[in-house]
Amino acid sequence: MANRTVYVVDHGIGNIRSVTNALALSGYDARLTRDPNELSDASILILPGVGNFGGVMSAIQEAGLYESIRDYIYQDKPFIGICVGMQVLFQGSLEAPSTPGFGLIDGQFKHLSSLGTAEVTPSIGWRELHYQSDRIGTYHLREAYFVHSYFASSLDDEDLISSYLWSGNQIPAHVARGRVHGVQFHPEKSRRDGARFLDALIQEIG
Amino acid sequence: MKRLIARLDVKSNFLIKGVRFEGLRKIGDPAIAAQKYYIEGIDEIFLVDNVASLFGRNHLGTLLERVARDVLVPLTVAGGIRTIRDAENLFGLGADKLAVNTASFSNPNLISEIANKFGSQAIVGSIQAQRLAGGWECLVEQGRDRTGVPLVDRIHQLVEFGAGELLVTSVDNDGVMGGYDLQLAEVAAASSSVPVVIGGGCGGIDDALRVMKIEKLSGLAMGSALHFGHIDISELKTKSLEQENLLNEGNRG
Numbered sequence: 001m002a003n004r005t006v007y008v009v010d011h012g013i014g015n016i017r018s019v020t021n022a023l024a025l026s027g028y029d030a031r032l033t034r035d036p037n038e039l040s041d042a043s044i045l046i047l048p049g050v051g052n053f054g055g056v057m058s059a060i061q062e063a064g065l066y067e068s069i070r071d072y073i074y075q076d077k078p079f080i081g082i083c084v085g086m087q088v089l090f091q092g093s094l095e096a097p098s099t100p101g102f103g104l105i106d107g108q109f110k111h112l113s114s115l116g117t118a119e120v121t122p123s124i125g126w127r128e129l130h131y132q133s134d135r136i137g138t139y140h141l142r143e144a145y146f147v148h149s150y151f152a153s154s155l156d157d158e159d160l161i162s163s164y165l166w167s168g169n170q171i172p173a174h175v176a177r178g179r180v181h182g183v184q185f186h187p188e189k190s191r192r193d194g195a196r197f198l199d200a201l202i203q204e205i206g
Numbered sequence: 207m208k209r210l211i212a213r214l215d216v217k218s219n220f221l222i223k224g225v226r227f228e229g230l231r232k233i234g235d236p237a238i239a240a241q242k243y244y245i246e247g248i249d250e251i252f253l254v255d256n257v258a259s260l261f262g263r264n265h266l267g268t269l270l271e272r273v274a275r276d277v278l279v280p281l282t283v284a285g286g287i288r289t290i291r292d293a294e295n296l297f298g299l300g301a302d303k304l305a306v307n308t309a310s311f312s313n314p315n316l317i318s319e320i321a322n323k324f325g326s327q328a329i330v331g332s333i334q335a336q337r338l339a340g341g342w343e344c345l346v347e348q349g350r351d352r353t354g355v356p357l358v359d360r361i362h363q364l365v366e367f368g369a370g371e372l373l374v375t376s377v378d379n380d381g382v383m384g385g386y387d388l389q390l391a392e393v394a395a396a397s398s399s400v401p402v403v404i405g406g407g408c409g410g411i412d413d414a415l416r417v418m419k420i421e422k423l424s425g426l427a428m429g430s431a432l433h434f435g436h437i438d439i440s441e442l443k444t445k446s447l448e449q450e451n452l453l454n455e456g457n458r459g
Contacts, residue, residue: 014324015302021275051325084325122327122370124401124424125209126249145249145280147327147370189280189302191244 005029006202007042009069009085011059014050019082022188026199036068044206045072048188049084053109053150054096056084073104076178078205080198083148086175086182095150105159105177109150117167122149127164127185129173136161136174139200141193144173144185151184179205207446208418209425210439211250211282211403212243212432217257219269223430225381227334227349230256233433237272243432244277246439251277252305252373252427255285256348267299274300282330282373290319297324305330305373308346311353314367321368326400331364333357335390336377342390349377357390358397371401373427379407383430386417395422403427410436411445418446419453 008019010032023030023046033039047069049056060066073079073089081089088101093109112121124147131140146164152172161174161181174183181201187194214236215222221239224230240251251273255266266283274281283296284305293304306329310316320329334349335342335357342357355363357374364372374394376387384407391404401424408414408431417426431437 014328015297015300017298017300018274018278018302021300022278025276025278050327051323055323055325120399120401120422120424122401124327124371126207147280149326186280189278191278195278 004202004206005031006044006046007031007033007039008046008048009039009060009065010034011049011056011063011065013056013059014048016048018186019046019048019188022195022198025192025195028199028202034063034065036065039065039068040072042072042077044078044202045080047079047081047085047088049082049086049088051084052095053084053087053093053101054099057088057096057099057101060088070102073102073180076180078202079180080201081180081182082188083184083186086184087150087152089175089177089180089182090152093150104180105155105175105182107152107155107159110153112149112151112166112171115167115169117169119167122147123166123171127166127173129162129164131162132157133161135176136201136204139197141187141190141197144183144187144190144194146173146185148184181205207443207450208423209249209403210414210442211252211405211425211427212240212248213252213254213405213427213429214239215254215256215429216266216269217255221433222256223381223433226377227380236269239433240273240277243439244279247443248279248439249425250280250282252282252284255283257285266296270296270299270301284330284332288313288316290316290323293320293324297328303328303330305332307332307334310364310367311346317364317367317369321370326368326370329369331367331369331372333360333364333372333374333394334377335374335387335394337387337390342393345377349380357394361394361397365398365400369400371403371424372398373403373405375427376404376406380405381430382407383409383434383436385409385413386426388417388420391417391420391423395420395424401425405429408437411438411442414442415445415449418449
């Protein structure tokens with residue numbers, strides 16, 4: 001859908017430009033924002049995020065965006081959280097035990113090493129996605145680029161859309177509650193298929 | 207499946223390549239090369255500003271912005287990154303990760319500063335390893351200066367600083383296209399608690415397949431083999447998948 005405006009939360013952590021680049025390739029007018037009013041009025045909002053859970057939550061607090069994001073997602077408006085932007089939708093993460101997340105989705109993030117596999121962490125690279133739910137009818141992404149050390153544990157099956165296998169363990173890749181979606185992978189770094197996935201998801205929930 | 211990384215050495219907007227980090231010659235346009243490897247299916251792009259660390263500056267800005275606009279795979283940038291300000295600039299222009307070697311010897315806090323602000327996943331500890339009797343020594347300034355620091359000590363140090371992955375390049379094999387230093391890849395991967403990418407020496411598909419047998423290795427960087435047309439990325443991907451399946455069957459049998 002050409003020239004539709006998508007707002008991307010600019011909390012200043014990491015390569016936020018990559019998300020606007022990927023959206024621009026699909027014809028969106030992607031705008032970075034750190035204005036709470038603009039954010040509240042967005043018809044679709046994307047929260048990117050790299051680094052650590054505590055860092056992203058405090059950047060959101062410092063930018064004065066906590067309340068607007070919380071209200072936005074609890075009103076079930078179209079939202080996509082990417083990587084740590086997905087993690088903060090949950091109750092919390094052992095990466096920053098004293099920092100609560102937005103708590104919209106039940107579950108907590110634990111370190112991948114707690115699974116007791118021989119793999120090194122972070123888990124970096126291209127993983128094949130397995131779809132558990134048909135809720136996303138438009139576009140199933142085959143493989144996506146991941147880089148993360150924490151994973152969503154004790155997740156409700158109803159919230160899970162896709163996952164990948166890591167030494168035999170099912171790691172949540174895409175979760176959703178209503179129109180609020182979160183992806184652990186980086187669609188903006190997953191080739192043209194990743195950009196197509198974002199486009200299809202925006203059209204589906206927006 | 208191991209990550210395939212295209213290494214593009216850049217000097218004043220030209221794609222260049224040397225042998226053992228020396229005798230650099232111009233071979234093309236880095237933006238066109240990046241786009242080509244991306245379309246052919248490369249997993250990541252690694253851009254190195256080759257003279258930056260000598261002069262303490264990074265010229266990649268315009269190129270990086272151009273590449274980041276159309277190349278939707280992770281971009282790592284190296285060369286001349288000395289301060290957290292340099293890091294902020296490069297992330298702002300579209301870098302996903304930065305690789306640091308030289309500056310982290312004079313400023314050991316640089317890696318932890320970048321990791322604290324941008325996360326460990328955004329910082330790659332880069333090692334230029336030269337073979338000595340009984341092991342490898344780490345070099346700086348694009349393989350020009352010795353440090354006296356042994357490989358395994360440096361690996362532990364970089365992980366402790368907060369590097370989320372390591373790129374280990376063989377100075378001896380770089381640009382020679384006679385194969386990776388397999389022992390180096392093996393030792394580095396076994397010594398590291400974070401993912402290791404090996405670089406230096408790939409001359410063709412067989413070299414790539416050989417190093418991929420090292421189970422703990424996370425990825426392989428390729429320069430000359432791609433630039434001189436010795437590797438077809440989709441053919442390498444097909445063959446590496448076949449090899450992986452065979453190895454898995456072997457393990458089960």
